Amino acid sequence: MSLRYHTVPVTAFQQNCSVVWCDETLEAAVIDPGGDLPRILQAVKERGLTLKQILLTHAHIDHAGGTSTLARELGLPIIGPQEADQFWITGLPQQSQMFGFPPAETFTPTRWLHDGDSVSVGHCTLQVRHCPGHTPGHVVFHAVEAKRCFVGDVLFAGGIGRTDFPQGDFDTLIASITRRLWPMGDDTVFIPGHGPESTFGAERRSNPFVGGT
Numbered sequence: 001m002s003l004r005y006h007t008v009p010v011t012a013f014q015q016n017c018s019v020v021w022c023d024e025t026l027e028a029a030v031i032d033p034g035g036d037l038p039r040i041l042q043a044v045k046e047r048g049l050t051l052k053q054i055l056l057t058h059a060h061i062d063h064a065g066g067t068s069t070l071a072r073e074l075g076l077p078i079i080g081p082q083e084a085d086q087f088w089i090t091g092l093p094q095q096s097q098m099f100g101f102p103p104a105e106t107f108t109p110t111r112w113l114h115d116g117d118s119v120s121v122g123h124c125t126l127q128v129r130h131c132p133g134h135t136p137g138h139v140v141f142h143a144v145e146a147k148r149c150f151v152g153d154v155l156f157a158g159g160i161g162r163t164d165f166p167q168g169d170f171d172t173l174i175a176s177i178t179r180r181l182w183p184m185g186d187d188t189v190f191i192p193g194h195g196p197e198s199t200f201g202a203e204r205r206s207n208p209f210v211g212g213t
């Protein structure tokens with residue numbers, strides 16, 4: 001069996017929501033349902049998948065704005081992020097107003113995630129790494145065998161996440177990237193929260209913020 005995925009850019013921020021699934025059981029998880037839920041659910045339906053859970057990298061509005069509605073409508077558990085993002089979850093209604101998003105409700109995660117945890121999707125496993133810096137409770141999901149990592153707003157092709165939000169920290173973010181992402185291997189493809197995919201090796205070579213580290 002192996003882990004498959006399909007990425008759907010959602011919201012005005014074109015946030016890369018990913019539907020991930022086990023190709024043996026067709027059980028699926030949605031990572032970061034920021035909004036545009038009908039488009040996400042269409043991607044699930046087209047592939048004959050059964051959506052079992054919501055996974056969150058962090059609680060910014062463009063990543064988490066659709067979580068409460070989706071969880072309630074489909075009866076899904078909410079897994080993640082790490083609990084230091086509680087204040088961002090609490091602030092989702094204000095975030096939605098500030099950025100001109102549809103109203104977003106707060107929620108209580110079914111399970112907080114911690115560094116070293118794992119999450120099952122069908123017969124596949126995602127390893128959880130805590131990667132603070134963009135937000136304090138940011139986590140990433142690493143599919144070891146598939147050599148894929150869903151990194152949210154930690155790292156982009158040619159860029160890194162913003163660190164000018166409350167409890168953001170530049171040095172912490174750089175340490176998350178170099179100590180927790182780079183060891184996953186140069187040939188690992190990452191799916192960032194915005195923009196195109198890249199590999200850790202390509203970013204180690206040429207990323208202006210973390211190249212040469």
Ligand SMILES: [Zn+2]
Nearest residue numbers: 058060134153
């Ligand atoms: Zn973010």
